[in-house]
Amino acid sequence: MTEPTVAFIGLGVMGYPMAGHLATRGGRKVVVYNRTPEKAARFAAQFSAKTAPTPRLAAEGADFVFSCVGNDDDLRQVAIGADGAFHALKAGAVFVDHTTASAEVARELYSHAQQAGFGFIDAPISGGQSGAENGALTVMCGGDAEDFARIEPVVAAYARACRLMGPPGAGQLTKMVNQICIAGLVQGLAEALDFATRAGLDGAAVVDLIKNGAAQSWQMENRHKTMLAGEYDFGFAVEWMRKDLGICFAEARRNGASLPVAALVDQFYAEVEKMGGRRWDTSSLMARLRK
Known part of the structure; x- marks a missing residue:
């Protein structure tokens, strides 16, 4: 049996390595689209892939189309815009969106997909650039069980964990929970490390000890050294986090949740x-x- 043809839309810091894993595992034929054509050309040269000038052309004939773009508006543009992928997707195909977006847009695009005869899974990711590069992302999915069962072995190319959390939008809601947790964790870690330094303690030594107890977290393990060194020119950008938190606040206004921290x-x-x-x-x- 031949591997399915896949298209990937959006070759940013996350999308580029994710698409790379799809291209290098299982002999899949990959077609890519990126808003900056030069990056798509570089990807094609590196992974022997094909490029397309529009999302619509990238999606033609594909069994699975993946997207990883900036926000709700970007997602609508590449999906249902004038040259969007939805206009070319064949019946039975599945569109998998890895953008961190609203649950509302996920449900909207799911409805469009159902009317057109193909599947849609909202599948935001966590794990950062290193997780994408190492093929160790956590993927939180919303949609129909049948579509999830089809995409799960494909997503495994870059996922450490992948789970269907519920109906359309559930993946995005789960990602909101993830970001709410991270916001509090990073602030708590920053305060703790600053406190340790001002108290005359060796911050790195403190973390090396307390990471074995109840305070342990991914943020502590992976960020304490750079935080102590005052190095921040990498990783998940502040502006992206604020965009994600804005999505959380909008959803909280709808569901009545309180997010004071x-x-x-x-x-x-x-x-x-x-x-x-x-x-x-x-x-x-x-x-x-x-400061």
């Missing part, structure tokens, strides 16, 4: 942006305490 951390990130840290890693909350 997340709202406070968002204000702190606004201060970091004023310090020139719009593109700094989210761990730059430490810089605000040290």
Whole structure:
């Protein structure tokens, strides 16, 4: 049996390595589209892939189409815009969206897909650039069980964990939970490391000990050294986190949830942006305490 043909739309810091894993595992034929054609051409040369000038042309004949773009508007553009992929998807294909977007747009696109006879899975991701590069992302999915069963072995090319969380939009809602958790964790870690330093302790030694106890977290393991060194020119950008938190706040207004800590951390990130840290890693909350 031949491997399915896949298309990937959006070759950013996450999409580029994810599409690369699809191209290098299982002999899949990959067609890519990127808003900047030069990046698509570089990808094609590196992975012996094909490029397309529009999302619509990228999706022609594909069994699975993946997208990883910036926000709701970008997603609508590449999916249902004038040259969107939905206009070319064949019956029985599945569109898998890895963008961190609203649950509302996920349900909207699912409805479009159902009317056209193909599947749609909202599948935001967590794990950062390193997770994408190492094929170790966590993928949170919403949609129909039959479509999920089809895409799961394909997504395994770059996923450490992939789970169907519920109906359309459930993947995006799960990602919101993820971002709410991270906001509080990073602020708590920043305060703790700043406290340790001001108390005259060796921050790295403190973390090396307490990471074995109840305070352990991915943020602690992967960010404490760079936070102590004041290095933030990498990773998940502050402006992206604020975009994600904005999605969380909008959903909370709809469902009545209270997010006081997340709202406070968002204000702190606004201060970091004023310090020139719009593109700094989210761990730059430490810089605000040290300014």
